Structure formats: C-alpha cells, structure tokens
Amino acid sequence: MARHTQTTLVAVAWLAGCAAAANSTQAQDGQARSFPIVLNEQIQFGDVFAGQRLNVVVARQQITVSDTALGNRVSGGSVGQDLYVQNRQYQHGVVSADTALHIEDEASGRLTVVTQARGNEASVAANHAELALDSDQASYGSVRASVALENDSANLTGGSRIATAAYANALTAGGQNTRVTGSIQQSASADTVAQTYAPARYVPGTSHFTAEATANTAMVTSTGASSQNLAVRQTAEGWVGAEAVSSAANAWNSSTTAVAGANRLSTLNAGGLQVVSAEQINTGSVQGRTSTYAYDYGDLRSIAEGAANTVIVGNQDIWVEIDNNQLNSGGVMVEAELSGHNGYDAYVGANASGNTVTAYACSECAGSVNANSVQVNHGAVTATAVTNLSGQSRAVITGTTATGNNASFYVTRTGN
Known part of the structure; x- marks a missing residue:
C-alpha cells in the first residue's frame, strides 16, 4: 500500500511483427523497407514513495510482500522486424520503497x-531482427529501498527470503537472433541505498537476507545467431551503499549478503562479432556491509562485496573487440561481520575492487580477444572481515580480497 505516490510518467511500447508505433524507411541491399520506431521521453520531477506496514501475530501459511517504487519505466520489443529505440529518461525527485513487518x-x-x-x-x-539503441538515462534524486523486521522475538519457522534492491539507472536489452547496435549513456549524481534489517529468534528453515545497490547498471544479452556493436558510458557521483543485518538465537541455514556497485556493464553474446566500447567514471563512495549473529547455528554466512567500476564482455563465438576506459576516484569500503556461539560451519567473505574488466571468447571456435584497456584508480579500496565465535564450531572459512585494478582477457570453452 503506497503511503504517498507522486504522479509517475510510464510509457510502455510493445511492437511485435508488423505492429508498429511509427514507420520509416531505410536502404539495405538496394531495397527500401519499413521498421518500427520508439521515441520515448520521460521526466520525473516529483517524489515517488511506496510503503507497506504489516502487523502479524501468527501466519500458518506463506507471507509474501512485494513493494516497488519506480520513477520512469519503458519497455518495448519487436519480433521479426528491425526496431529503433530512442530513449530519454530523467529522474529528479526522490524514489523510495520502504517495508516494515512486525511478526x-x-x-x-x-x-x-x-x-x-x-x-x-x-x-x-x-527477436529475429536488429535492435538499434540510442539511450540516455540520468538520475538526480536519491533512490532508496529498505526492509525492517521490527520484532526480534519472531519465529520464522518456514524459512525466509528478504531482499532489497536500489538502482538509479537500469537498462536491459537484447534478444534472440539479433544484432544489437548503438549507444547507452547513464549518469547518477545522488545517493543509491539498499538496507535489510532482519532480527528474529528462531529460524529453522533456509533463509537469505540480501541488499543490493547499484547506481548504473546495463545488461545486453543476445543469443542464437547474434552480434553486438555498442558504445557505453556510465558516470556515478553519489554514495552507493548496501547493508544487510540479520540475527537469531537459533538459525539453521542462514546467509546474509550485501552487494554495492557504482557502474556495472555486462554484455553477453552467442553467435557473431562482438565490439564494445566502454567508459566508466566513478567519483562517489561505494560501501557494502553485512552483519549476522546466531547463538546456535548450522550453516551461517556473511558475504559483502563492493566495486566502483565493473565491465564484463563475453562472446561464445570467435571475435571480441573491447575498448575499455575506467576511472575511479571514490573510496570502496567493504565489511563482513559474523558472530556466533555454538554451531557447525561459518563462512565470512569481503571483496572490494576499484576497476574490474573481464572479456572472453570461445576457444572451441578458435576465438580471439582484442583488448585496449586503461584502468586508473585513485580511491582507497578496503575489504575487512570480522569473525567472533565464542563457543565450538566445526568449520570456519574466511577470506578478504581488495584490488585496485583487475583485468582479465581469455578464451574459454562453451559453457565455461
């Protein structure tokens, strides 16, 4: 139930086959043909709030809660006919989703x-057509998501999954048997924050508590006989924070995870040439934090990750060409904490990175990776793991990794 909702501009365009919003012509192979065009412009000035509060004494069956706040959204597609999409989305107000639950x-x-x-x-x-992109997304207002369990004496005997996610700008594109071309621009200047707070008393079922915050994320996936030729630019200036906290007197199998990232780009292709030009700039701070506690436990995990700039380019065909430029001047701080008394297995991990790029092609196809990569990191990168076990345990496994710049280019077998 929304506490207060400011008017949100939403445009949804679905174009399939010959159903098109508009038609134009272009010459190809000496012939003129028509193709659908989507021209989308959305500007959100007001604040958008979505909120829920649940007060429950006993629930014998499931409790399922979905809470979403959106500034601007557009979706579209085409089957068997080429599609051109020009997208302009600008969000100025606050976008916030909050859930409070008392059991x-x-x-x-x-x-x-x-x-x-x-x-x-x-x-x-x-699908079975070309996709041409010209997308520009800019977020000027803060984006926040939170979940809080308010009673630490609750018994979650059926297990649980509690997840928060905050994204300033998000784009997904691709298709099957398609050629994806064009440009993607994303910029975020305010805070992007996700918080999960989940105390309880007895949690005998499998439980997952997660928080994920990303300023800019773009994913392009093309399968079948496909190819890609893309230019992507992402800039982040604000604070990006993801925090997940959980506790229980008795937890059987419980994992607490937080993932924070300023700029993320993932392009995956399966059947043709892949050419990607990527530029990522981060000047804001990135923080990921997890904390979990259980007096008695079976399998207890606390994993935190944070990255300023991340690029993944993968092709299950013969050719990958990447021109990568990453600059980070903001700090990246990651902390994972686990505390317990008696139990079986405890896992703690903290991973932090400034700039990371990965590109690969198919070795079975005699693949080739051609890379021109520049990575510059000015910010501090810190990964810390804290483990406190006051009683007996069977296994304790911990690890931390802090990396300023990391580049990996290789060829791999299909499916690896």
Whole structure:
C-alpha cells in the first residue's frame, strides 16, 4: 500500500511483427523497407514513495510482500522486424520503497519480502531482427529501498527470503537472433541505498537476507545467431551503499549478503562479432556491509562485496573487440561481520575492487580477444572481515580480497 505516490510518467511500447508505433524507411541491399520506431521521453520531477506496514501475530501459511517504487519505466520489443529505440529518461525527485513487518509470534509458512526502488528503467528486445539503441538515462534524486523486521522475538519457522534492491539507472536489452547496435549513456549524481534489517529468534528453515545497490547498471544479452556493436558510458557521483543485518538465537541455514556497485556493464553474446566500447567514471563512495549473529547455528554466512567500476564482455563465438576506459576516484569500503556461539560451519567473505574488466571468447571456435584497456584508480579500496565465535564450531572459512585494478582477457570453452 503506497503511503504517498507522486504522479509517475510510464510509457510502455510493445511492437511485435508488423505492429508498429511509427514507420520509416531505410536502404539495405538496394531495397527500401519499413521498421518500427520508439521515441520515448520521460521526466520525473516529483517524489515517488511506496510503503507497506504489516502487523502479524501468527501466519500458518506463506507471507509474501512485494513493494516497488519506480520513477520512469519503458519497455518495448519487436519480433521479426528491425526496431529503433530512442530513449530519454530523467529522474529528479526522490524514489523510495520502504517495508516494515512486525511478526508478534510465528510465521510457519515461507516469508518472502522483496522491496525495490528504481529511478529509471528501460527494457527492450528484438527477436529475429536488429535492435538499434540510442539511450540516455540520468538520475538526480536519491533512490532508496529498505526492509525492517521490527520484532526480534519472531519465529520464522518456514524459512525466509528478504531482499532489497536500489538502482538509479537500469537498462536491459537484447534478444534472440539479433544484432544489437548503438549507444547507452547513464549518469547518477545522488545517493543509491539498499538496507535489510532482519532480527528474529528462531529460524529453522533456509533463509537469505540480501541488499543490493547499484547506481548504473546495463545488461545486453543476445543469443542464437547474434552480434553486438555498442558504445557505453556510465558516470556515478553519489554514495552507493548496501547493508544487510540479520540475527537469531537459533538459525539453521542462514546467509546474509550485501552487494554495492557504482557502474556495472555486462554484455553477453552467442553467435557473431562482438565490439564494445566502454567508459566508466566513478567519483562517489561505494560501501557494502553485512552483519549476522546466531547463538546456535548450522550453516551461517556473511558475504559483502563492493566495486566502483565493473565491465564484463563475453562472446561464445570467435571475435571480441573491447575498448575499455575506467576511472575511479571514490573510496570502496567493504565489511563482513559474523558472530556466533555454538554451531557447525561459518563462512565470512569481503571483496572490494576499484576497476574490474573481464572479456572472453570461445576457444572451441578458435576465438580471439582484442583488448585496449586503461584502468586508473585513485580511491582507497578496503575489504575487512570480522569473525567472533565464542563457543565450538566445526568449520570456519574466511577470506578478504581488495584490488585496485583487475583485468582479465581469455578464451574459454562453451559453457565455461
């Protein structure tokens, strides 16, 4: 239930086959043909709030909660006909999603809570056709998502999944048997924050508590006989924070995870040439933090990750060409904490990086990777793991990794 919702401009365009919003012509192989065009412009000035509060004493079956706040959203697609998409999305107000849950006694069924806040979101696809992109997303207002369990004496006997996610700008594109071309621009200047707070008393089922915050994320996936030729630029200036906290007197199998990232780009292709030019600039701070506690436990995990700039380019065909430029001047700080008394297995991990790029091609196809990569990191990168076990345990496994710049280029077998 929304506490307050400011008017949100949403455009949804679905173009399939010959159904098109507009038509134009272009010459190809000496012939003129028509193709669909989507021209989308969305500007959100007001604040957008979505909120829920649940007060439950006993629930014998499932408790499922979905809470989403969106600034601007567009989706579109085409089947069997080329598609051109020009996208302009600008979010100026605050976008916030908050969920509060009070369980007085017991949730004997599965507890599922998913809370998301997204400033600008675009999703486009072309199947058995070409997809041309010209996308620009800019987020000027803060984007926040939070979930809080308010009673630490609750019994979550059916297990649980509690997740928060905050994205300032998000784009997904691709399709099957498609050629994806064009440019993608994303910029975020305010805070992007996700927080999960989940105390309880007795959690005998499998439980996952997660928080993920990303300023700019773009994913392009093309399968079948496909190819890509893309230019992507991402800039982040604000604070990006992801925090997940959980506790229980008795937890059987419980994992607590936080992932924070300023700029992320993932392009995956399966059947043709792949050419990607990527530029990522981060000047804001990135923080990922997890904390979990259980007096008695079976499998207890605390994993935190943070990265300023990340690029992944993968092709299951013969040719990858990447021109990569990454600059980070903001700090990256990651902390994972685990505390317990008696139990079996405890896992703690903290991974932090300034700039990371990975590119690979298919070795079975005599693949080739051609890379021109420049990575510059000025910011401090810190990864810390803290483990406190006061009683007996069977296994304790911990690890930390802090990396300023990391580049990996290789060829791999299909499916690896």
